[in-house]
Amino acid sequence: MSSSQYDWAKNIPCRNIQIHGFCKFEHKGCSYNHDIFQKNALASQPEATTTSTTTATVTTPSNGTIGSSGSVSTGASTSLMLSSSKLLNSVTGHSTPITTSSSLDKPNTLKLGLLNSKLFSNNLSNNNTTTTSTTTTTSLNDLTSSPTTKKFNLDSPAFTPTSNKFSTISPSLDTIPTFVPSPAGKLEQSPVNENATIASTLRNTLNIDNPAIESKPTGTLSPNTTESPFADFSSLKASLSKTNSFNPSTAPVFTPKAASVNVVNDIINPMGQTFINTQHPTGEDLFYQTTNLYPVNYLLYAPPPPPHVELNKNPNERTVDDLFISSKLREYLQMKNEESLKSISNNELDLPSHVGQYHSLYPIDHNFDYNSKSFGYTSVVYKCMSNENGKLYAMRRLQNVPISSPSVLKCIKKWKKVDCANCVKVIDVFTTRAFNDNSLILIYDYYPMSLTLMENHFMSFPGKNPDLITEDSLWNYTIQLLNAITEIHKVGLTIGPLDSSKIIITNKGRIRLSSIGINNILDDVKEMLPEDAKAKNEIKDEDSELLKLGKLILFLAKSTTYLKTATDDPFEIIPQLKFTNVFKKMLAYLFTKDATIERFQELVAPMILKLANGLQNSCDYMESNLMSELENARLVRLFAKLDFISERPEAVKDGSWSETGERYPIKLFKDYVFHQVDDNGNPVVDLTHVINCLNKLDAGVDENVLLVSPDEMTCLIMSYKDLKELVNKSFLKLLGKE
Numbered sequence: 064m065s066s067s068q069y070d071w072a073k074n075i076p077c078r079n080i081q082i083h084g085f086c087k088f089e090h091k092g093c094s095y096n097h098d099i100f101q102k103n104a105l106a107s108q109p110e111a112t113t114t115s116t117t118t119a120t121v122t123t124p125s126n127g128t129i130g131s132s133g134s135v136s137t138g139a140s141t142s143l144m145l146s147s148s149k150l151l152n153s154v155t156g157h158s159t160p161i162t163t164s165s166s167l168d169k170p171n172t173l174k175l176g177l178l179n180s181k182l183f184s185n186n187l188s189n190n191n192t193t194t195t196s197t198t199t200t201t202s203l204n205d206l207t208s209s210p211t212t213k214k215f216n217l218d219s220p221a222f223t224p225t226s227n228k229f230s231t232i233s234p235s236l237d238t239i240p241t242f243v244p245s246p247a248g249k250l251e252q253s254p255v256n257e258n259a260t261i262a263s264t265l266r267n268t269l270n271i272d273n274p275a276i277e278s279k280p281t282g283t284l285s286p287n288t289t290e291s292p293f294a295d296f297s298s299l300k301a302s303l304s305k306t307n308s309f310n311p312s313t314a315p316v317f318t319p320k321a322a323s324v325n326v327v328n329d330i331i332n333p334m335g336q337t338f339i340n341t342q343h344p345t346g347e348d349l350f351y352q353t354t355n356l357y358p359v360n361y362l363l364y365a366p367p368p369p370p371h372v373e374l375n376k377n378p379n380e381r382t383v384d385d386l387f388i389s390s391k392l393r394e395y396l397q398m399k400n401e402e403s404l405k406s407i408s409n410n411e412l413d414l415p416s417h418v419g420q421y422h423s424l425y426p427i428d429h430n431f432d433y434n435s436k437s438f439g440y441t442s443v444v445y446k447c448m449s450n451e452n453g454k455l456y457a458m459r460r461l462q463n464v465p466i467s468s469p470s471v472l473k474c475i476k477k478w479k480k481v482d483c484a485n486c487v488k489v490i491d492v493f494t495t496r497a498f499n500d501n502s503l504i505l506i507y508d509y510y511p512m513s514l515t516l517m518e519n520h521f522m523s524f525p526g527k528n529p530d531l532i533t534e535d536s537l538w539n540y541t542i543q544l545l546n547a548i549t550e551i552h553k554v555g556l557t558i559g560p561l562d563s564s565k566i567i568i569t570n571k572g573r574i575r576l577s578s579i580g581i582n583n584i585l586d587d588v589k590e591m592l593p594e595d596a597k598a599k600n601e602i603k604d605e606d607s608e609l610l611k612l613g614k615l616i617l618f619l620a621k622s623t624t625y626l627k628t629a630t631d632d633p634f635e636i637i638p639q640l641k642f643t644n645v646f647k648k649m650l651a652y653l654f655t656k657d658a659t660i661e662r663f664q665e666l667v668a669p670m671i672l673k674l675a676n677g678l679q680n681s682c683d684y685m686e687s688n689l690m691s692e693l694e695n696a697r698l699v700r701l702f703a704k705l706d707f708i709s710e711r712p713e714a715v716k717d718g719s720w721s722e723t724g725e726r727y728p729i730k731l732f733k734d735y736v737f738h739q740v741d742d743n744g745n746p747v748v749d750l751t752h753v754i755n756c757l758n759k760l761d762a763g764v765d766e767n768v769l770l771v772s773p774d775e776m777t778c779l780i781m782s783y784k785d786l787k788e789l790v791n792k793s794f795l796k797l798l799g800k801e
């Protein structure tokens with residue numbers, strides 16, 4: 064680049080000086096004039112004004128018009144000024160030069176450029192300029208007399224940054240003046256007051272209950288306080304960090320049961336429900352304090368449609384409910400989940416924090432009776448969590464069992480081998496002094512929400528009445544218990560007493576023996592007792608397995624019938640039962656002396672087939688529900704993928720990631736799926752649309768979709784196929800696998 068090429072610029076003041084106060088390219092080839100400002104600074108003020116006025120007025124040609132059309136009158140001095148200043152900017156801003164202006168013809172443009180340059184230089188020797196300069200003197204009179212000059216005229220001081228001011232500012236951080244807050248007396252004025260308002264807004268937004276802040280209400284800060292107003296902020300910051308930082312020991316967990324703890328007052332919430340405000344507990348109790356005080360609505364996500372909708376549906380019509388797992392099943396499973404998440408502070412019940420490797424004990428006895436000694440010892444059942452694998456287990460504790468040798472626990476090895484669908488699997492057995500006594504502990508698989516046969520059929524609980532005993536349910540129990548007996552026999556063991564309080568219902572109609580193995584251990588313990596103690600603990604268990612089964616079924620069956628004669632003889636009771644003869648025959652067989660398991664199995668075979676049929680139907684039902692959830696899981700993964708990709712905060716600076724770059728269609732697609740509004744601007748909440756779109760995206764169909772940005776300035780037509788490719792590509796890039 065030859066310097067002569069930019070000769071035209073040598074009289075034009077450098078815009079860098081104008082803006083920044085200096086030009087860092089001054090001695091590095093910048094072709095613009097750098098001396099003018101120095102001269103101007105030295106020149107006296109009146110002179111400068113005169114120069115300015117004189118040069119400014121030059122903007123109007125002699126005929127009082129400007130531009131190629133010659134139609135702009137001198138009256139439009141403001142617009143004229145703007146045009147010329149615009150032009151000046153374009154010239155001095157090193158951008159498109161004078162000659163390329165489209166709106167002005169060449170001579171005029173050139174003239175204006177030169178005239179404007181005179182605004183600063185007043186030093187032109189060019190003939191053209193001299194002529195123009197002469198011609199504009201008249202216009203000056205016109206302009207000065209014009210009423211429009213009042214507001215914004217040529218006399219308005221031009222913006223001339225004082226280069227001295229900027230040059231005195233040191234780039235060093237140390238020399239940057241520090242902000243000194245206003246004296247306390249001026250606290251009611253901004254900006255301090257503004258800060259206080261921010262603090263209070265923050266406090267209100269975050270709902271921080273900080274007495275330090277509370278004592279200094281917004282806008283009424285004490286005038287004679289000598290404290291820095293930022294003291295508020297430090298306390299706010301402290302409380303913010305306190306409020307927002309995660310502390311596992313104080314982080315609340317959802318504990319529905321604990322709602323009744325430490326009740327101080329009830330508050331009526333706006334939704335018309337009563338929830339409980341708990342006193343702030345201390346220490347460990349904080350962990351268990353109630354946070355969700357509203358009763359859980361298990362059907363919140365997809366409530367079943369009202370009957371009039373359900374009944375009047377056409378075959379091709381679906382409700383949201385149809386898209387998901389059946390509401391009843393979901394509610395049931397969610398209740399089970401909730402039950403298994405229940406916890407309570409160890410302090411509250413004086414429970415040990417750990418028993419062996421098990422912790423988080425939670426008593427699950429529904430009707431704990433200290434005097435009930437089913438095994439000859441008081442027994443309590445807890446839900447607990449294993450420290451080893453994080454799984455939940457049921458822990459049965461027998462209090463004060465006189466175990467003198469660990470050898471009595473060996474028999475449990477055999478019980479661990481029992482793999483039966485109608486027995487609760489035993490996991491572990493040990494003794495402990497964690498409860499301050501000699502407790503025998505047995506660990507079993509945990510089945511949330513299970514009730515014993517006794518509880519299910521003979522007791523009522525809040526929200527649950529005793530279940531009716533029917534012939535079908537009795538057949539069901541008989542066959543399942545027969546299965547348990549058979550399986551236990553296979554490993555050379557016997558079931559021990561068959562008690563309705565030691566059989567749990569873990570699912571609809573599904574029963575399991577809940578305390579297998581205990582009897583064997585206690586028998587061995589008994590063997591080791593001294594003779595007199597042995598006699599005291601004697602529990603006669605001479606019945607055959609089938610007889611035990613018969614007694615249990617008879618006990619359940621006779622509870623359904625009013626017996627005319629009070630008798631204990633099963634052969635007198637059975638004929639009085641209001642059940643079918645087949646059932647009565649089966650029950651009577653269990654009480655016969657020569658009853659065998661094999662013969663009994665033959666007897667109940669037709670009923671086993673019926674049960675097998677029901678179980679298979681139940682399996683099909685579960686599988687179909689699983690299928691619908693399977694699709695949901697697929698869509699959830701797609702949701703997750705989309706969310707992983709779009710609106711990544713760390714990519715905000717890098718526009719190429721989502722906002723304007725390659726991934727912009729994904730952002731628009733998300734808007735298309737989730738953020739549509741109707742004609743009235745109301746959000747469109749249509750799950751079918753969402754599922755349709757996501758399914759098409761997942762399948763990558765060839766169909767095109769019109770994606771429009773919210774401001775309607777960008778429209779894209781893309782196929783789901785391309786979108787899918789883009790999503791996959793972006794996701795791989797995110798994983799660093801591209």
Ligand SMILES: Nc1ncnc2c1ncn2[C@@H]1O[C@H](COP(=O)(O)OP(=O)(O)OP(=O)(O)O)[C@@H](O)[C@H]1O
Binds near residue numbers: 432487
């Ligand atoms: N493995 C288990 N999983 C889940 N809950 C269980 C399990 N075993 C027992 N339970 C539940 O624990 C509670 C107490 O059981 P337990 O056998 O002690 O019955 P109980 O009626 O209290 O008898 P007892 O009067 O002899 O103590 C019952 O509600 C039962 O459903």
